[in-house]
Amino acid sequence: MFTYTIPLGKETLTPNDLKMDKSACRKYGPCGTGEKALYLNSFYLDRRYYIPFSCIQRVFKRVAMSKGGFTGKGIFATLPYLVVIYDGGKEKQCLFKHEEHVDKLLEDIRRYHPGIPLLSEAVEKKLAKRAQEEAARIRPALSKEAQQQVHRLIKARDYLEERPMLFQALSRSAKAKRVNERSNPAYRWAALAIVLLGAAAALYGVYAILTKAGFGIYFTLFGLAAIFLFASANVLPTGRNNRRFIDRQWQEACENMEHFLKGYAKFPLPARYAHPVTLTRMIRVIEDARAVTAEEALHLVKEDLKKLNASVTVEQEEYDEIMSIKPMFLVEDYR
Numbered sequence: 344m345f346t347y348t349i350p351l352g353k354e355t356l357t358p359n360d361l362k363m364d365k366s367a368c369r370k371y372g373p374c375g376t377g378e379k380a381l382y383l384n385s386f387y388l389d390r391r392y393y394i395p396f397s398c399i400q401r402v403f404k405r406v407a408m409s410k411g412g413f414t415g416k417g418i419f420a421t422l423p424y425l426v427v428i429y430d431g432g433k434e435k436q437c438l439f440k441h442e443e444h445v446d447k448l449l450e451d452i453r454r455y456h457p458g459i460p461l462l463s464e465a466v467e468k469k470l471a472k473r474a475q476e477e478a479a480r481i482r483p484a485l486s487k488e489a490q491q492q493v494h495r496l497i498k499a500r501d502y503l504e505e506r507p508m509l510f511q512a513l514s515r516s517a518k519a520k521r522v523n524e525r526s527n528p529a530y531r532w533a534a535l536a537i538v539l540l541g542a543a544a545a546l547y548g549v550y551a552i553l554t555k556a557g558f559g560i561y562f563t564l565f566g567l568a569a570i571f572l573f574a575s576a577n578v579l580p581t582g583r584n585n586r587r588f589i590d591r592q593w594q595e596a597c598e599n600m601e602h603f604l605k606g607y608a609k610f611p612l613p614a615r616y617a618h619p620v621t622l623t624r625m626i627r628v629i630e631d632a633r634a635v636t637a638e639e640a641l642h643l644v645k646e647d648l649k650k651l652n653a654s655v656t657v658e659q660e661e662y663d664e665i666m667s668i669k670p671m672f673l674v675e676d677y678r
Contacts (some may be wrong), residue, residue, distance in 0.1 A: 348361060348365060348382070348392065348393050349391060349392045349393070350390050350391070350392070350393055351393065351394045351398075351429065351430075351433075351435060352393075352394040352395050352397075352398030352399075352429050352430055353398060353430050354395045354398050355395070356379060356380060356393070356395060357511055360379060361380070361393065361657065364377035364378055364379045364380055365377060365380075365382060365390065365393070368380075368382055368390070369451055369519070370389075370390075371444045371445070371447050371448035371451065372384075372389075372439045372440060372441060372444030372445070372448070373390065373438075373439065374389070374425060374437055374439075374444075374448055375389075375390050375448075376448060376451045376452060376455070377393075378455075379394045379395055379396065379405070380393040380394060380396060380451075381393065381394050381396060381399060381402070381427065383425070383427065383435055383437050384437050384438075389644040392435070394427060394429050394435070396456055398429045398430055399427060399428070399429045399459055400428045400429055400430075400432075400459075400460070401427075401459060401460040401461070401462070401463070401487040402425065402426070402427050402449065402452055402459055402460075402461060403425075403426050403461055403462050403463045403466070404423060404424070404426070404430070404442075404445045404446070404449060404450070404468060405423075405425075405426050405463075406422070406423050406424070406426060406442070407422040409422065411432055411632065421650075422438060422439055422441045423438075423441070423444075423445045424437060424439065424443040424445075425437045425439060425445050425448060425449075426463070429525075432572050442515055442518075443511075443512065443515055446508070446511050446515070447508070449461050450507065450508060451486060453519070453628070482630050482631065482632075483631070483632040485521070485629070485630065485632065486635065488635055488636075489629050489632075489635045492629055492635065492636055492637055493626055493629050493630060495611060495637065496611060496622050496625055496637060496640075497622075497626065499607070499610055499611050499612070499622055500619045500622040500623065500626075502607055502610075503617060503618070503619050503622070504619055507605055509596075509599055509600050509603055509617075510600070510617060510618045512592075512595075512596040512599065512600075513596045513597070513615070513617065513618060513671060514618060514667050514668065514670070514671065515596075516589070516592040516593040516595075516596045517593060517596075517670035517671040517673075517674050518666075518670045519589050519592065519593075520589050520590065520592075520593045520670070520674045521670040521673055521674055523586055523589045524586075524674070525654040526623050532625050551639070557589070559568050593674065596619075597614055597615050600614040600615075600617050601614040604617060611625075612637075612641065615671060615675050616641075616668070616671055616672065616675075618667065618671065620667050620668045621641075621644065621668050621671075623664075624644045624647070624664070624668075625637060625640035625641055626640075628640040628643045628644060628647075630634055634664045645672060645677045648665065648669050648672055648677075649677065650667070651665055651669070
């Protein structure tokens with residue numbers, strides 16, 4: 344049967360359990376989470392495969408970037424993937440149109456299946472190594488005021504991490520806004536023109552097949568390939584991929600964060616920069632005796648971010664940190 348849901352793991356669900364679990368699963372883009380299994384897409388069909396949670400070793404997000412990335416020179420910007428490791432090391436990777444769907448799915452797994460790791464092994468090792476290096480690093484003696492400021496920033500970071508969806512939305516919408524502002528609008532219209540040509544080629548191919556005109560299958564395959572490629576690349580001008588919608592998403596993310604921070608007296612950051620990585624970098628600035636107060640630390644974090652451009656080489660983990668917060672500062676012009 345064409346719509347049959349294909350099992351990937353060693354374990355399987357009974358037909359009745361599969362039917363009930365899939366029909367009630369929570370959908371996030373092309374994938375979904377049920378009570379018993381994770382549902383994954385194929386190239387053409389949403390939730391085509393399933394893996395019981397008992398077979399899953401870890402699930403994490405992988406973001407690929409086209410040439411140019413956030414400079415606006417790349418036509419496809421970022422491509423978010425969900426990666427599932429199961430059955431002793433097998434891997435299934437699923438492409439999403441919208442990164443927020445990956446984040447929401449991972450948050451769902453964090454909530455309902457807390458035993459499943461949500462980071463890759465490589466990232467876990469790097470974080471553990473960094474923690475060891477931080478613990479072993481000899482830092483200058485801090486004044487009482489500086490120690491109080493570090494404690495204040497740690498408390499603020501813990502508060503933010505209670506609602507990861509809020510700071511993730513800030514980071515995600517800032518990236519989208521930055522890409523939109525820096526991208527050449529001609530790319531989107533060129534992609535739309537290619538999709539329309541692809542649709543015309545596909546229709547002609549179908550017509551050629553029916554009339555036995557020859558080469559029809561090639562026109563059909565070319566047209567469908569063009570449609571699927573550009574439709575999945577999140578580059579076409581659509582209701583969710585235009586400047587007005589993207590600006591509104593950024594404003595809503597800032598407003599939601601502002602509302603959340605009303606429950607915290609004297610939060611040390613403006614809502615538009617409220618991200619655990621920002622606070623972590625401020626803590627480092629104070630611990631390195633470059634600043635004493637949170638205000639001074641934020642100013643130095645801004646200066647550090649300004650110096651980091653395409654000509655500067657950093658480690659992968661440093662790059663990940665930078666890309667999670669720098670777009671927020673860029674779209675607000677560091678104000």
